[in-house]
Amino acid sequence: QVQLVESGGGLVQAGGSLRLSCAASGRTFSRYAMGWFRQAPGKEREFVAAISWSGGSTSYADSVKGRFTISRDNAKNTVYLQMNNLKPEDTAVYYCAASEAWAIILQGIYVYWGQGTQVTVSS
Numbered sequence: 062q063v064q065l066v067e068s069g070g071g072l073v074q075a076g077g078s079l080r081l082s083c084a085a086s087g088r089t090f091s092r093y094a095m096g097w098f099r100q101a102p103g104k105e106r107e108f109v110a111a112i113s114w115s116g117g118s119t120s121y122a123d124s125v126k127g128r129f130t131i132s133r134d135n136a137k138n139t140v141y142l143q144m145n146n147l148k149p150e151d152t153a154v155y156y157c158a159a160s161e162a163w164a165i166i167l168q169g170i171y172v173y174w175g176q177g178t179q180v181t182v183s184s
Contacts, residue, residue, distance in 0.1 A: 063087040063173040065157050070178030073147055077182070081142040083157030083175055090138040091115070094160050096171060097131060097142045099153035099180075108166040109155070110142060120165045125151075147182045154179050 069081040083095070094113050100106040110131040111120045119131055130143040140157055154177040164170035 063159050065159060065173055065175035067157050067175045067178040070155060070180045072181045075147060075149055075182055075184050077147050078145045079180060081155055081178060083140045085138045091135040092161060094163050095133060095140040096158045097155060098158060099155045101153040111165045112140065113163060149182045149184045152180060152182050
């Protein structure tokens with residue numbers, strides 16, 4: 062069993078930055094590829110970014126490429142999402158998730174999910 066706890070969300074003005082963290086406990090963190098997803102009000106949850114077990118491979122949604130950076134620190138059992146140049150359309154609840162496979166956008170492959178952290182970007 063893996064427990065995931067997100068933090069770092071909040072209210073920020075357009076153009077600002079936030080760094081989300083997702084702390085994992087339980088089984089060996091480095092066994093899992095990690096992903097970030099988000100869900101805006103009235104919309105389905107969507108893929109944001111993913112990172113492989115060692116951090117050597119990353120993948121991003123087109124909407125965040127060049128603005129968001131995913132990284133991980135396996136010694137700290139933590140995955141991060143650095144979000145720069147935030148836009149009002151980035152407003153959502155952000156979730157981290159863990160997968161034993163390189164799942165990237167395939168939400169059904171992720172086996173563990175956090176409770177989410179709210180990010181609100183004002184215009």
